[in-house]
Amino acid sequence: MxxxxxxxxxxxxxxxxxxxxxxxxxxxxxxxxxxxxxxxxxxxxxxxxxxxxxVPGFVDLHVHGGGGASYASGIAEEALLAARTHLDHGTTTTVASTVTGEIDDL
Structure with missing residues (x-):
């Protein structure tokens, strides 16, 4: 083998x-x-x-975060946690959305 x-x-x-x-x-x-x-x-x-x-991996085109973490926080560890949470549940591709934040924060 x-x-x-x-x-x-x-x-x-x-x-x-x-x-x-x-x-x-x-x-x-x-x-x-x-x-x-x-x-x-x-x-x-x-x-x-x-x-x-x-099924093939899911694609989510509008994601603010996941697993209690937010992409808008600007903290790398939160972005990784959000991405890992989605991957653990079958989403293989996400598009992070931060448009709900204040313009200065974005």
């Missing part, structure tokens, strides 16, 4: 939300942090996701 094989995870029996539509009970292969492929026969060692849905 190669290192690449050890870094590969197969998820079986999930409902997959894909650009072309929803596919029921399919298989998805993940290599590191990337999708490596779809389909194929279920194999021993696959993680069974029956009853679960796999």
């Amino acid at each position: 190669t290192t690449a094989d050890r870094d590969r995870t197969s998820l079986a029996n999930a409902r997959l939300v894909l650009p072309g539509g929803v596919v029921e009970g399919d298989r998805i292969a993940v290599q590191g942090e990337r999708i490596a492929g779809f389909g194929g026969a279920t194999e021993p060692g696959d993680l069974d996701l029956t009853g679960h849905t796999v």
